[in-house]
Amino acid sequence: MFAIASGAPDSLFEELWRLQQQADELFGTWASPSGGIRSQPRGSFPAVNIGHTPERVDVYLFAPGIDPKTLDISIQENLLTVAGRREIPTHEQATYYRQERFSGEFRRVIALPEDADPDRVQARYQDGIIQIGIERREAARPRQIEVH
Amino acid sequence: MATQSEVTSRPSAAGAPERRGAPAETPVRPPVDIYEDDEGITLCADMPGVSKERLELRVEANTLILEGTARLDLPQNAEALYADVRSSTYRRTFALSGELETDKIDANLKDGVLTVRIPKRSEVRPRRIEVRTG
Numbered sequence: 001m002f003a004i005a006s007g008a009p010d011s012l013f014e015e016l017w018r019l020q021q022q023a024d025e026l027f028g029t030w031a032s033p034s035g036g037i038r039s040q041p042r043g044s045f046p047a048v049n050i051g052h053t054p055e056r057v058d059v060y061l062f063a064p065g066i067d068p069k070t071l072d073i074s075i076q077e078n079l080l081t082v083a084g085r086r087e088i089p090t091h092e093q094a095t096y097y098r099q100e101r102f103s104g105e106f107r108r109v110i111a112l113p114e115d116a117d118p119d120r121v122q123a124r125y126q127d128g129i130i131q132i133g134i135e136r137r138e139a140a141r142p143r144q145i146e147v148h
Numbered sequence: 149m150a151t152q153s154e155v156t157s158r159p160s161a162a163g164a165p166e167r168r169g170a171p172a173e174t175p176v177r178p179p180v181d182i183y184e185d186d187e188g189i190t191l192c193a194d195m196p197g198v199s200k201e202r203l204e205l206r207v208e209a210n211t212l213i214l215e216g217t218a219r220l221d222l223p224q225n226a227e228a229l230y231a232d233v234r235s236s237t238y239r240r241t242f243a244l245s246g247e248l249e250t251d252k253i254d255a256n257l258k259d260g261v262l263t264v265r266i267p268k269r270s271e272v273r274p275r276r277i278e279v280r281t282g
Contacts, residue, residue, distance in 0.1 A: 046196075047232035053223050060220055062196040063258030064234055088192075093185055100179035101194055113229075128196035128260015131221060 045086070045102035046130070048110060057116055057134045061108065064128030072123075073132065077119040080132065083107040175239035178214065178262075182242075186274055188267035189248065194237050196260035201255055205264065207250045212242045214262065247272040 018132040046063035061082055072083040090096075112134060120135035187269040195203070197218025204215040216238040243251055247268050254265040 005196045044232075049220065049233050050229040051220075051222050051226035052229050053225050053227070058226065060224065062194075062260075064194045064196040066259070070217070088181065091183055091185065094183035094190075095185075096181070096183045096242065098180055101181050101192065104178070125259075126221075127199050127219075128194070129218075129220070137166040 016021035043139055044108070045106050046082075046108065047117055048108060050110065052113065052136075056136055057112055059112075059132040059134070061130040061132075063106075063125075063130050066125075066128075068130070069129065071123075072104065073130075075112075075116075075121060075134075078112045078114055078116055078118075080110040080112055080134070081107065082110070082130065091115070119141070158161070173235045173237055174216075175236050175237040176233065177240050178216075178238045178239065186268075187267060191242070191262075191264040191266070193238075193240065193262045194260065195257075195262050196240065197236070197255070198262075199262060200257050205253075205255050205262070207244065207253065210244045210246075210252075212244055212253075212264070212266075214238065214240045214242075214264075216262075230274075235248065 002082045044060040048062075049060040051058045051060075060081060063084070063086070064084065065088075066084055066086045070084055072081075074081050083106065086103060086139045088101060116134045117137050118134070121132060123130060123132045127129075178195050180194075181192045183190055191212075193214055195214070195216045195218070197220060198216035199219070202217040202219065205211075206213050216236070218233075218236045220236075242243055244266065249267045252267050254267075256263045
């Protein structure tokens with residue numbers, strides 16, 4: 001098999017992975033939740049991907065089979081918290097051969113870039129992915145500095 | 149450590165990243181639950197990001213093949229900060245046995261969860277065996 005043609009949507013994840021490695025090298029800590037103190041081991045539910053542009057940050061949580069109404073999504077300072085529950089019923093009469101899917105409560109805390117604007121957040125759920133888009137503050141905008 | 153060439157080979161914001169020499173994606177093996185009851189076998193697979201159009205489910209030579217492609221709604225010039233999921237394709241296969249009716253498989257995809265129901269042939273469904281005394 002040859003590599004997928006440039007720009008094909010299929011290649012985005014792979015591209016993300018490569019770019020993450022560069023982001024780790026270039027930006028250090030906040031850009032790398034993988035090394036953050038709130039990071040969770042690979043394989044935690046739900047899996048998380050984060051992409052960004054100069055205008056916004058998009059967080060994708062791979063959470064199939066949940067009721068989006070039961071989700072609790074909040075932002076405090078630059079910490080995004082997503083909590084919820086996925087209950088998988090077990091069939092008493094059946095014989096189970098594999099039970100690999102996550103069942104129970106989950107919570108993931110994601111450190112966002114400092115310029116993420118907690119007042120401009122949108123979330124949606126489609127095909128089992130929670131997408132949370134957070135706008136970034138404009139760099140040119142003067143920042144109010146409070147004196148305590 | 150990033151070498152100079154790695155840093156400068158960073159794709160431009162306009163996209164069109166350098167693709168030459170990129171390794172082929174290794175598909176994600178979706179986690180599954182599999183259980184059996186008197187009527188058949190049920191398989192549930194987590195395939196988030198896959199819609200009906202991007203799912204392929206087929207039986208080839210008594211092997212059940214699950215394949216799908218996830219799609220993320222990414223802005224054009226997005227760059228990654230972090231990625232648990234590093235492939236957009238899913239694939240997993242299961243060998244089926246002869247007592248299963250592969251032409252009567254029923255599948256349903258909802259919110260990224262694929263549920264596949266494979267009925268058993270009626271003649272192989274369990275019969276209660278009476279134990280006679282005397």
